[in-house]
Amino acid sequence: MENSQINDYIQGKGIEDTIDEIIVELLKSKPSDPIPTILHILEAKNGNQTPELTEKEENELKSLQDRWKAINQGKELRKSQSSNSNSQIIFTVEESKKGQKDSPQDTDDSSSSSDESEPFTRESLLQAHKGFDKVPRSSVSAEAMGVFSKKKEFKKIVIPKSEVIKEKIKSRLKECFMFNNLDEEELGIVIDAMKEVKYKNETIIQQGDSGNTLYVLDSGKCHCFKLLEGEKRPSKLRDYIPGEAFGELALLYNAPRAASIKAIGECTLFALDRGTFTHIVKDASQKNREAYEEFFKSVDFFTQMDFYERVLLCDAVKKVKYIKGDRVIKEGDPGDSFYFLLSGTAIAKKLIDGKVKNVMSYNPGDYFGERALLTQEPRAATIQATSDTLVLAKLESRSFKRLLCDNEKVKLHLLKVINNL
Ligand SMILES: Nc1ncnc2c1ncn2[C@@H]1O[C@@H]2COP(=O)(O)O[C@H]2[C@H]1O
Structure with a gap:
């Protein structure tokens, strides 16, 4: 096999991204035995093929489901949790539910009762047992990540496109604060790598998922929803108009998606892969955000803005x-x-x-x-x-x-x- 074929295969199948994801997760949670975490990530990628529960786990699932039904029939949640010898598991399952959240499609319908739906599924119980989400996510040191990410050579991605589309992408990127500091050559690399994608009333990004793509909206409208701490339903945070970008946080901080983004009607977007983002856009954007964040935090009325509103200000x-x-x-x-x-x-x-x-x-x-x-x-x-x-x-x-x-x-x-x- 030639080198180019090897590279095409590895990149085309997303193998590098999967390995990156595994290493980042291991560096974050540093489990004494890394194998269950690795298996969990691979199972999730392999279409969530859920292994069978053991008999003990089946019993536990049934008892949790019964208790949930009882709570919904009017028993006080706090009392029920404190008297529960398995309160640690309940907490973990509740936490993992946060990451699964309702589809944003449901969020406009305040009468929907999906929040009362059964949270104790086979998948969430298995996840709780594997301890994947039990370990608090700590940040990975910049040096550790730097050493790891430098090992790879950057390979430019060129997605064939007409000159008209290239010009269209270029004018969108010029409007987009995150790309403000790129020179012409870097801009050219980003334009080559961008791919036109279309969504219609669909979820583009799901809160809690892992993410490898940044999007720039070209036409249409998108809404951003987030399941905030202590709340049962996602709240609408903002809308996006053409020329604005989203989906950068997961790429900047190697973190799960922080919010959900849904296409309202038909939308055309330009999608950028993690590799190009990391090599061309990330450093400038991160430096800019870090340089101004402290300043904006200290200025009186900016303290009334939420973290992400200040982040956008830093970009601009x-x-x-x-x-x-x-x-x-x-x-x-x-x-x-x-x-x-x-x-x-x-x-x-x-x-x-x-x-x-x-x-x-x-x-x-x-x-x-x-x-x-x-x-x-x-x-x-x-x-x-x-x-x-x-x-x-x-x-x-x-x-x-x-x-x-x-x-x-x-x-x-x-x-x-x-x-x-
Ligand atoms: N208040 C917010 N908190 C987090 N993400 C937000 C917020 N508002 C908009 N977003 C965008 O929603 C995106 C969800 O995916 P990411 O976490 O990759 O990047 C996130 C941001 O681009």
């Missing part, structure tokens, strides 16, 4: 630098960006009664430029750098509207701020 901002005396914003100009001050200082000057007066000073953690974007009026003041270097995170108007104004709490805060000016 671009760092810009000025030196002392530079003008960032000019009074009277139309507004096109919003700024966060990362380091250095700045002042706002305004023409009042024919004289230029200093009206505000800015320090790290402050922000400016929101007024013109919210009111569509010209810039109300000039902003100038007063420190040797001024470093700002710049958010363009489109992202400002999508990421900040779509969040009612943040929008209200900004409106209050400008009305006090």
Whole structure:
């Protein structure tokens, strides 16, 4: 067999991805005996062929199912759990149910009673016994993962496509914050590897599953649902419009899918494989997210945003630098960006009664430029750098509207701020 045939076979059959998945899972849970975990992953991949239960397990399953029925007939769950000598198993099975969740299709129907359905199935009991989900998922050290992932050579994937489709993908990627920092060559590699896929009212990503694909929406609409801690039904978190990407978290952190994504009507998406994402997009995206996350966590109103809203904000901002005396914003100009001050200082000057007066000073953690974007009026003041270097995170108007104004709490805060000016 030639090298290229070997590579094609290994990549085409997803063998590398499966081996990656096994190693990542073993590094996370570090079981003393790795074989049951390996078998469990392979069984799940092999179409969930569930092995038979032993007689003891059959009895346990029946007793759990009876108890569940009793709970549903009105007995108090807490009392029943605390008096149960097998409470550890019940907890584990409940936990594993979280990962299985209802299809998002059901989630719009609040009258559905699927939550009362039997959670104690053969599969969940076997999973609990194998202890696959019992071990808390700890993160794998960056070095350990780095050493492991560096061992493989990156092989470019080229999925044949017309120039028209290539151009279409390119313009979508340009809109998509996650790909902002790629140069032309890297962009070309990503475009070659992308595959057009279509979904109609189907679940594209299922919370709790393992994932190997990132998607960029080209047409149609998708909804994101998540089963939040302590809740019985998934909540709708956001919708996606063309030009937005999802499915990156599982690839960035080697974690199970954090939420479910469903196509609403017909959707066309461009799918990117894990290998290309890891080699071309991951580093820049991860660095960017890590660089800004601490900053956004420390700024007053961003603490009202959830973790993922802040993550999207990190993707969208671009760092810009000025030196002392530079003008960032000019009074009277139309507004096109919003700024966060990362380091250095700045002042706002305004023409009042024919004289230029200093009206505000800015320090790290402050922000400016929101007024013109919210009111569509010209810039109300000039902003100038007063420190040797001024470093700002710049958010363009489109992202400002999508990421900040779509969040009612943040929008209200900004409106209050400008009305006090
Ligand atoms: N609040 C959220 N928490 C987690 N994932 C989210 C959230 N909102 C949207 N998502 C997206 O849903 C995707 C589900 O698959 P991933 O975990 O790979 O990546 C996730 C994100 O792209």
